[in-house]
Amino acid sequence: MLSELYQEVILDHGKKPRNFGLMEGCTHSAEGFNTLCGDRVRVFLLIVGDVVKDVRFEGEGCAICTASASLMTQMVRGKRIDEVETLFGHFQTAVTSEGADLTGLDELEALVGVRQYPNRVKCATLAWHAICAAFDSPVSQEVS
Numbered sequence: 200m201l202s203e204l205y206q207e208v209i210l211d212h213g214k215k216p217r218n219f220g221l222m223e224g225c226t227h228s229a230e231g232f233n234t235l236c237g238d239r240v241r242v243f244l245l246i247v248g249d250v251v252k253d254v255r256f257e258g259e260g261c262a263i264c265t266a267s268a269s270l271m272t273q274m275v276r277g278k279r280i281d282e283v284e285t286l287f288g289h290f291q292t293a294v295t296s297e298g299a300d301l302t303g304l305d306e307l308e309a310l311v312g313v314r315q316y317p318n319r320v321k322c323a324t325l326a327w328h329a330i331c332a333a334f335d336s337p338v339s340q341e342v343s
């Protein structure tokens with residue numbers, strides 16, 4: 200039962216990704232590639248202080264990659280940078296270690312099944328690598 204529910208979350212977000220598209224006036228941006236699968240994700244952030252005020256992404260990827268990016272955008276909005284990094288560490292452990300604590304992952308739990316398929320782990324974590332890279336990649340603002 201549970202695995203069917205999780206499957207639905209991945210299919211839903213994979214087909215209809217949330218927060219998909221470019222962002223005008225973003226403060227930070229970075230791109231991630233997964234050569235194993237051909238996934239490409241670019242993450243756009245609006246960071247004010249140390250809080251993620253807005254997040255969008257674009258790119259092309261498999262259902263797992265797209266669903267993961269979509270779920271990520273829903274989970275990180277309003278969080279501090281260090282909270283996002285902690286959540287990523289937690290998620291990374293969950294998708295690589297059998298029996299990891301899933302508390303607080305919410306819908307990301309849908310993706311922990313990838314730990315049965317080590318070559319899909321990168322699909323599930325690509326957007327998270329991209330967002331952490333984006334934290335260190337401020338976009339230079341045009342001065343007019």
Ligand code: ZN
Nearest residue numbers: 236238261322
């Ligand atoms: Zn993939």
